[in-house]
Amino acid sequence: MNRIKYILLIFLILGCKNSSNKNSLQDNKSWNCTSIDNEKVCIPLDWKLLHQSKFLFFSYLNNSDTNTFFTVLKYNKAVSGLNVHDYLKTYYSALIKDTVESFTGFTTKELIMENRNSYYSEFYTRLNKKPYITYSMVFENDNNLYEFTLKSDSAHFMNYKATFSTVLFNYQHNNKSIFSSKDKIKAVKIIDISKL
C-alpha cells in the first residue's frame, strides 16, 4: 500500500513540474529572462536589451527601427506622488504636445478584474509618414505604479501584440506572476484620457 502511495506521489510531483514549465519561459531557449531587483522580465532572445538607468527595463525589438521598443517603467507611488489617472493624464499631454511624432488617436480601457484594475491603451502615432501603435498596460502593484509599453510599426502589430501579452503574463514580481492569461475580466470601462 505504501509503495502505491509512493508511486502516486512521484507522478504528482512530475505532473506539477511539467505544469509549471508549460507556463514559464525560464527554460525556453528562444527567450531571455532578466532579473532586476525583485522583478523578472522575459523577452524574445532576438530583442536587443539596452542597459540604461532611465527605465526599469528597456529593449529594442528585433528590427532595425529604433523607434520601436519595449520598456517597463516602475514608480514608487509614495515617492513620485503618482496615481494611475495622473499618469495617464501626463501621458496624453506628452503625446499631444509632441511636435515630431503626430498623435492620431487612442483607445483606453480600464480592465476591472478580481485582484486589480489595469488600464490598457493603444496609442496611434505617425512618424516620418510611418504609422505606429503603442501598446500600454498601466497598473498598480505593491505601492508601485507600473507601465509596460511596446511600440511597433503598424504593419507588424499582430506579432508584437501577441508577444506583448506573452511578456506580460510571464513578468514576475517577488517570483509571482502579476498577470495570468486566465485572469477574469469582470468589466471594461472606456476611458477618455483627454478628459481626466
Added chain:
Amino acid sequence: MGDPNHIIAEGFREYFQAVGNKIDQAYVSVTATVSTAAKEVTGWFGGGTATVSTSTDVTNTTTFSTNLGQFLTPTSNNQPGGPLFKIVNTTTVSQKTEVSVSGKVEGVDVKGSHTTNTSGKSVSNTTEVMAGKTQGKAQAGAFISNKKSPDKSGTTSETTVGVKASYKVSLPAKISVTVGVEAGIKLK
C-alpha cells in the same frame, strides 16, 4: 471650440470622400470637434444652422465574459475593441457625438447628420445627407447614407443612396404622425 463653419465643412468633405472611397478608413473617423465643457454648440453657416451635440447618457461600462488572454489576443483587422478617440488638431471626439446641419446651398435645401454610437464592444457610424425641397409639412430629397459597424470578421460598411420623402400629418388632439417613404440602393 473651433469655428463651426470650418468644422462642418471639413466634416462633410470627409463624409463625401468616405462615401466615394467606400470607407477605407479603419476606425471611427469623425472630424467634428467637441469641447469638454460644451454639451451642445450651435452655429450659423450661410442661411442655416449647425449643431454639434454630445450625449452624456452613454453607459461606458459593459460586462465582459472573457479573460485577459482573450482580451489581448490580436485580431487580424487591427481594430480596437472599443471606440477610438481620434485626435484632430489637438481635439478629441467624444464617445457619442451627433452632428447635424440644415440650410441652403445655392438655393437648395440641405440637411445632414452624422451620428456615432459607441459601446464597450461596438461602434457604429451613420452619416446621412439630404438635398432637396422642403415645403410646408413635406420633405423630399435625395440622400446618401453610410453606416459602418464592426462585426466578428471586421468592420462592415454599408452605403445607401436613394430618395427619401416624408410628410407630417396633423391629427386631432395635437397628435402628429410623420409618414416616411424611402427608396434606394445599398452598396456594399
